[in-house]
Amino acid sequence: MPDGLTRHLEAELNALREAGTYRTERELEGPQDAEVKVNGREVVMLTSNNYLGLANHPRIRAAAREAVDAWGYGMASVRFICGTDSLHLELEERIADFFEADAAILYTSCWNANEALFATILDDPDAVFSDELNHASIIDGIRLCKARRHRYPHADLEALEKLLDEDESRHRVVVTDGVFSMEGELADLSALLDLCERKRATLVVDDSHATGVLGARGRGTAEEQGVHGRIPITTGTLGKALGGAAGGFVAGPRAVVETLRQRSRPYLFSNALPPMIVAASLAAFDLLDAEPERVARLRENTRWFRDALRERGFDVREGIHPVVPVMVGDTALAIRLSGELFERGIYVSGFGFPVVPKGEARLRCQISAAHTRDELARAVDAIAEVGQSAGVIVA
Numbered sequence: 001m002p003d004g005l006t007r008h009l010e011a012e013l014n015a016l017r018e019a020g021t022y023r024t025e026r027e028l029e030g031p032q033d034a035e036v037k038v039n040g041r042e043v044v045m046l047t048s049n050n051y052l053g054l055a056n057h058p059r060i061r062a063a064a065r066e067a068v069d070a071w072g073y074g075m076a077s078v079r080f081i082c083g084t085d086s087l088h089l090e091l092e093e094r095i096a097d098f099f100e101a102d103a104a105i106l107y108t109s110c111w112n113a114n115e116a117l118f119a120t121i122l123d124d125p126d127a128v129f130s131d132e133l134n135h136a137s138i139i140d141g142i143r144l145c146k147a148r149r150h151r152y153p154h155a156d157l158e159a160l161e162k163l164l165d166e167d168e169s170r171h172r173v174v175v176t177d178g179v180f181s182m183e184g185e186l187a188d189l190s191a192l193l194d195l196c197e198r199k200r201a202t203l204v205v206d207d208s209h210a211t212g213v214l215g216a217r218g219r220g221t222a223e224e225q226g227v228h229g230r231i232p233i234t235t236g237t238l239g240k241a242l243g244g245a246a247g248g249f250v251a252g253p254r255a256v257v258e259t260l261r262q263r264s265r266p267y268l269f270s271n272a273l274p275p276m277i278v279a280a281s282l283a284a285f286d287l288l289d290a291e292p293e294r295v296a297r298l299r300e301n302t303r304w305f306r307d308a309l310r311e312r313g314f315d316v317r318e319g320i321h322p323v324v325p326v327m328v329g330d331t332a333l334a335i336r337l338s339g340e341l342f343e344r345g346i347y348v349s350g351f352g353f354p355v356v357p358k359g360e361a362r363l364r365c366q367i368s369a370a371h372t373r374d375e376l377a378r379a380v381d382a383i384a385e386v387g388q389s390a391g392v393i394v395a
């Protein structure tokens with residue numbers, strides 16, 4: 001006989017089912033790639049963060065396999081207790097160089113990195129200013145810290161300036177996503193840097209969706225905007241463009257990184273990143289540097305896809321990022337179209353309220369350097385077909 005709590009949760013789950021917002025997961029029968037196998041058939045994957053197509057790349061797979069043989073499977077503890085592999089140190093140095101930072105520290109995810117950062121470096125007399133559309137991991141990371149919290153309207157630098165002017169805290173940190181993942185929209189890092197410098201604040205950028213994606217060498221939003229090497233503190237993930245397995249990091253001044261190593265709870269109390277993932281991530285950085293044409297192909301694929309959808313009459317917002325939202329308005333419609341597209345061999349997610357504002361539901365397409373033109377063309381045809389019958393084509 002279920003207890004009261006279990007019955008309560010069952011009722012809530014049933015309510016989700018009735019509201020049509022219960023999430024189900026599709027079962028993949030093979031590797032994550034430009035096309036994936038589901039229910040015995042191949043479908044075009046248009047909704048993963050596999051931006052550079054490295055999630056199933058032979059060199060990445062080989063690096064992981066070789067590392068299992070050379071370094072074993074797991075670390076079986078945290079680094080300050082059981083030791084640090086040379087591989088961890090090598091990857092941290094690589095990440096620091098990548099961002100032209102003094103130092104970097106690894107976590108098992110960017111979620112953990114964001115959870116670690118604010119609570120460790122800020123205290124009672126300090127303040128943090130966060131864009132209202134920042135990622136959930138930043139929001140939760142800030143919740144864990146004792147500093148005063150301010151939320152500024154999305155990308156509104158005038159409002160941010162006013163908040164900074166009214167605040168007299170000891171240390172002030174402004175934090176933004178480099179790329180906002182529902183829109184593929186870039187933060188204006190140059191303007192934010194300028195504001196932070198004038199107002200005695202430290203800028204933190206979570207560049208998870210731009211690392212390996214933006215800038216000619218894939219260095220991210222800052223490189224794209226001509227301010228590479230100037231961001232005081234960067235957080236990011238190895239779980240998207242750079243192989244897509246797991247791992248996150250903070251890169252910044254040595255004192256910040258050393259403080260995190262001494263005091264941050266996810267570093268001190270949670271297992272180290274497994275060596276196979278560290279080795280494969282190093283291979284991903286090698287591939288990015290050896291083949292910058294991957295970044296160019298991703299850019300070109302994205303441009304082609306956006307243009308093709310616009311030619312078919314869709315409302316596709318301006319942008320250069322491989323997140324390409326196709327606006328459909330209504331949440332139920334976005335979910336329905338996502339299902340219809342899947343039937344046509346295109347795997348794309350529909351997002352609606354509360355993840356995005358009411359009336360702005362969308363199909364969020366994500367392009368990869370691994371997509372062939374044929375795969376993208378099939379996706380555009382299918383989106384046009386279902387969009388036409390649903391009346392969401394604007395032209």
Ligand SMILES: Cc1ncc(COP(=O)(O)O)c(C=O)c1O
Pocket residue numbers: 108109110111112135137177181206207208209236237238239246247248
């Ligand atoms: C901006 C941002 N930060 C952090 C994360 C979390 O990254 P990870 O999967 O490494 O925890 C994500 C993932 O969706 C993200 O988009």
